[in-house]
Amino acid sequence: MSNRDKIVSIIAPKLEELGCFLVDIKLNPAINKYEVFIDSMEGITIEACMKVSRFLEAQIDLDDSFPEQYSLDVSSPGMENPFKVAEQYAKNIGKTVEVVLNSGVKKEGILKSADGEILKLEVHIPPPKKGMKPKIEDAEFEMADIKSTKKKISF
Numbered sequence: 001m002s003n004r005d006k007i008v009s010i011i012a013p014k015l016e017e018l019g020c021f022l023v024d025i026k027l028n029p030a031i032n033k034y035e036v037f038i039d040s041m042e043g044i045t046i047e048a049c050m051k052v053s054r055f056l057e058a059q060i061d062l063d064d065s066f067p068e069q070y071s072l073d074v075s076s077p078g079m080e081n082p083f084k085v086a087e088q089y090a091k092n093i094g095k096t097v098e099v100v101l102n103s104g105v106k107k108e109g110i111l112k113s114a115d116g117e118i119l120k121l122e123v124h125i126p127p128p129k130k131g132m133k134p135k136i137e138d139a140e141f142e143m144a145d146i147k148s149t150k151k152k153i154s155f
Helices: 003-018 046-062 086-091
Strands: 021-028 033-039 071-075 096-101 106-114 118-125 135-142 146-151
Touching: 003 021, 003 033, 003 046, 021 086, 033 046, 033 086, 046 071, 086 106, 096 118, 106 135
Parallel strands: 033 071
Antiparallel strands: 021 033, 096 106, 096 146, 106 118, 118 135
């Protein structure tokens, strides 16, 4: 079993206990660095990251297949990073997202649904003249045609 798979199995019960889900794990074996990205439907807290980090560190320290010296970071996936797991899509239903298709075309709209095969957006098209209402269209994309989906951050 790879170290990645071991980390997944080690933290699974802790994530469930905390109501969190795993987004991604990045390993850099050259410098023994492990980065674990977690989230929850309500958003991730520093306290949850600390609990997962301490729990994982204690388990890694007991496992001889991990190096004695290592670096471990447990954090949120970050708002600017593309979605990696289905839970991130579910968490962002009703929010504005930017979808980049494999063709390079970008679409922005309100995420209506994503079932693993089809992503549905409500796209607001700017009006041709000032004072007119924007046109609203529904758009569907096959997940296989999507390069990335990110939450759109507006201030």
